[in-house]
Amino acid sequence: MPIFLEKDGKTLHLQNEILSYVISIEKEKYVTHRYWGRRLESFNGSTQLQMIDRGFATNPIPDERVFSLNALPLETSTQQSGDHRISNYTIRSHTNHTRTDFSYKKFEIQTGKKRIEGLPTLEGKDSEVTTLTITLYDDIQKLEMKLFYHLYEQLPVITRHVTFLNYGNQEVFLDNAGSLQVDIASTTFDLLTLYGSHTNEANISRRRLHNGIQKIESTRGVSSPQHQPFLALLNPNTDEFSGEARAFHLIYSGNFQAQVEVEQYGSSRVQLGINAEGFSWKLSPGGKFETPEAVMVYSNQGLNHMSNTFHKLYQEHLCPKPFRNRERPILLNTWEANYFDISEEKCEKLAELASQVGMEMFVLDDGWFGNRMDDTSSLGDWKENKEKLPNGIAGLAEMVRNKGMKFGLWFEPEMISRNSELFKANSDWVIHSPAYSPLEGRRQLVLDLSNREVQDFLINVLTEHLETGKIDYIKWDMNRHLTDIGSAAFPKDQQGEISHRYILGLYRILEKLVKQFPNVLFENCSSGGGRFDPGMMYYMAQNWTSDNTDALCRTKIQYGYSLLYPPIMMAAHVSPVPNHQVGRITSLETRGLVAMSANFGYELNLMDVSKEELTEIENQISFYKQHRKLFQFGEFYRLKSPGEYFETAWMFKNEEEAIVIYFNGVARPAVPVNYLPVNYLDDYATYKEMDTGRMYSGSELNYAGVTIPRVKEDYKTLIYHFIKVNR
Template sequence: MPIQFDPIQQCFHLRNQTMSYIIGIEKEAYLTHRYWGEKLPTYHGSNALQMVDRGFATNPFPEERTFSLNALPLETSTQGNGDHRVANYQIRNSKNHTVTNFLYDSYQIKKGKEAIPGLPSLRATTDDAETLEIVLKDTIQQLEMRLIYTLFENYPMITRRVVYTNNGSQTVALENAGSMLLDLSDCEFDFLTLDGSHTNEANLNRQKIRPGIQKIESTRGTSSPQHQPFLALVEPTTSEFQGSVYAFHFVYSGNFIAQVELEQYGTTRVQMGIHPDHFEWQLAPNTHFYTPEVVLNYSNAGFNGLSQTFHQVYQQHLIAPTWQKEARPILLNTWEGNYFDLSEEKLIAQAKKAASLGIELFVLDDGWFGKRNHDDSSLGDWFVNQEKLPHGIEGLAKEVHRLGMKFGLWFEPEMVSKQSDLFKAHPDWALQVPNYPLTEGRRQLVLDLSQPAVQDYLIAVLGDHLATGQIDYIKWDMNRHLTEVGNLFFNTPQQKEISHRYVLGLYRILETLTTQYPHCLFENCSSGGGRFDPGMMYYMPQTWTSDNSDALCRSVIQYGYSYLYPPIMMGAHVSSAPNHQVGRLTPLETRGWMAMSGNFGYELDFETLSPEELAEVQQQIAFYQKHRQLFQFGQFYRLQAPDAYFASAWLFTNEEEAIAIYFNGLSRPAMPTKYLKMRYLDPAATYLDLATNEAFSGAELNQAGVLIPRVKRDFHTQVFHWKKQ
């Protein structure tokens, strides 16, 4: 897996068994992007750069009118001296000038991959990866920029980030600190994103790129449910099963921008990083600024090929090693079954029922602390409500453990209620701007995690609960976006640092707690998918995918998220019917298969179910326990995207078995005859259908497919289960 520098060609070749990425050096000064795609055994510059004398072009070398930075395919932008396209950085000096001149200086190739101070990133050893650092310098201001590329040995994937360094004597303002930029010498792409809203996350959006700039972004303080910090450039003919995809995913949980510019001469520029709006960083002499990491993933096998890489890399190189091979328990969450109506007697009765059905983790959600009987009070007061739980959390947890289950607890640590002891004691701990009113959301304010004192407080409070040894799981919620992003702690020039410092503070808290308590399973939640991003997944190996648990809606939401995340990372629960979010009635069987297609659990009151429904729940749990390895650690493939009737299909497979699930969505008249092709089974193997005892070759199931019978009812599920012979 060498990274090589060719001094004759003046290029770097990052190459493994599946992919090549090539960077050129022009005029011993400027980094150009030359190639990214399928592995090349060698590179000798057959795709030569076109040098043309163009009108309106500026020329760093006056005698060479064919050489212009505005037409070169670059690996990073320039600032104020000829490249007028989307920029990856901007620096303002003490005289308010914003011109810089970063030129190539040197490089270094290292084994392995370094962690980023204060930030999450993919994990790798000296056997997994190799890293290229390219140093650019502005000698006039004594500034340095290090472009850092890590190539993974076994995947068509690299990561990119930047380190900005001030070696001068004056503080400069880093106004834009992008993590990566590259120019692809092609314009025939579609632009793919995952967009949506609260309870309607991860909708696929595919459109042809057009001249100008197309972008997704968040300035909400989090990565947001509106846009996943992800984009892909896709060949027009690419499908789930074939074609090329160039994907970019940002390992960060705050404000971001991800944009594509189709420029005048047919180059497509991609740029990704912290959103420059509401951002600035005072870069003092002899200090560094580390940008978050971007994951670049190439597939020549369509979207399923892309997803296989994301799934494997995130499971093996993103989440904590403790959880990479650890099976997840089947849980019952109390929220939709109880809301704020809690009592120890009621909870113990629910726990006993859950244990009898085979539930493995009992999670106490909101309402257990302070005076929390509604959502207008008590956030921040993380002490037990003795009226509801006279024996405390520890007493309830011991009873749950006695029943043979693990115990989990809900927190929303980043929030504070005005009606709370914490806010009365520390009103300055909320995000705020002097003289302006505090904007509430869900009757709550946001704690200012940029302040070390607030970080230390949350570490201590949650640490006290975890230190009892009674808590096996924490659901970490975050239920609003940031407003009045300012504080009384930092000085005036640093006020635009606070959004990023908030994220750094959050990461410090999570790093401390997950390191001290590595065997506590943390689940990330932000009203569902409001902060479902790789940055959070670094600390928490699973996320509550959406507050919308309706099976039909989830077929779209989970389908979209599966482009990036494996099912084990997506919390999915069987909830009540009618569904609490959309009022839809769906069969318990369908709700079960949809939830089993993620990280399986329940969110309802078992006491309200009929004996027949309880028996079905018990069967679902037993089936999932028996086939947990397939659902949580097998390969997951999408076979049919949700159509106009919300029909969709996917496949789980491993070396022992395979399960294909077809959701028919809404019933339709005159339904065409349909055969579902498996496509990804072992063609040389024989598969025994466990329902009919018939045997078929993998090749036949892949190519001829199976008949989808016509069923005249909505929300029916057809399941095919094969044992590999």
């Protein structure tokens, strides 16, 4: 059994071939953390808890001055009981007091794992996952807290969440409801996070932990491009190829907080969950609240191993089932080709050229509905503009299908324009605070997805379009953050619930649509990476990675996101030059190889490119189709991180072949001799390099590496293709 009770009768050991996670019950009441790391055959308490009489410590057992909650390594915090570190939960009673006294009651071990109600949840069959449930109870207020631990037996992964239940006669309010807490008995870690902004997402931050609280968060209503709901604690010597990493990621799309407190006695407390700022949940008698699922990944083989674990976990246990093993089509998106200036005639010409060069899907982006001539109008009025599209969406889709391609369509369902017919009819359907005029962003208001009537409206609108059977793909955009948060659908004592209820409403809409239309490919977008999180990936198999399509910028953005997401989940397009975001000119070859390193497509006006470029595009598509399975389903490894000059390298590998792509970034003088070790090939196999025909052992390529020639050109890309010929 991968979860078992040790001989002392109070220690629970979660164990698979890679890791161990150890929990013990102290004083028959408190759930403590004892170990998380490389697999232990058993745990007999070699690292005993140190009980020391600390000054200013509160003692829950008066006669034991050496026992204090302020120094105990806990799996969940306490309230008003002497633990003054960051908390994992806050419960406010009907009298506005925040004292609780939870005691351990029991544990249960079961095979498999259940869906968290209303929330995206990683899947796990009985043969893949074992679940530990620890129950705590507050006898005074009749409150129950369940701590869930799900151990994946073939992966170094544990997922966690918490359920709060009110068995009392009075309502209480959850003012903080974290998904996990763990106290690790060390502070000598580096903290790894991903930060950014619109068009500059997924920058890697690595810094030493210091005393006090280090926190990342979002209060924007979405997970945000500013911070990914992720952090990792790394040993100082950990790099891409070796060393320990302990990573945390929240499967949630709204406001979050992820924080580490380095406390006074030499431990690091990690807490992850819904952001407590602006959050409150009324828990009535008989009520239940479940937190989002949090993922914990352990690696003792560096960051690439951590990433491979996330990739495998999300592709096999999170991605919508119909698309887990389905190849993604090469598409043409109309946005940077036409922006709002679309017409049936222009679309037909673009589709004809796209078909000729081998593209497989035509996507009509913004501008097709209502009176949508720019971004100031018509959101909410999802009827095609017959002046632009005389034969409507159905006619356009039929034309595209007749050219041998699938058809996709852009929507921004969560938004509404003040000048729309929908707003005129339902002005109370927007997120807003009473007595104040709703705040606009990008001339948009946000529909109140906490309101079930609004949810049903959007389900019906999307269903009406999808039921035609003409739409194979939807790009679901969301282009502003939430402000002025309030809802006309809920009473005053539940207004603190609206941000979370918005996300629950979004999940309900998506749940209905993806179940009814399982073969429609949904692409998540929020001005690029504004809501790129595993919560959205549960419903949508891919994400528009960034509105920044510049090849040089994209190497860094895609590199950062690859810490967590496989390339097949990241959409990337070849766009025109000079680039529309930064004005840079890069070669079509480089733009192609960067886009192939994610989910491949194009976003340019094919009528503006030369015959030579059109031929090159056709060759790119042909090459990608030959190696699509490798690019989309192969293992991905980062070989060289973007440095001062943006020099970057990565590799796609399966059992038969490997493709290494090297980007030189900005050319520079006096370049040193440069060899690139490949690291991850089979040491004992022989590989043929396809350009030269030369044979190399896997060990030679892994450790001696390949020569990177001097390149006197900015943004040049090199590719090395190896085929395994024998072992």
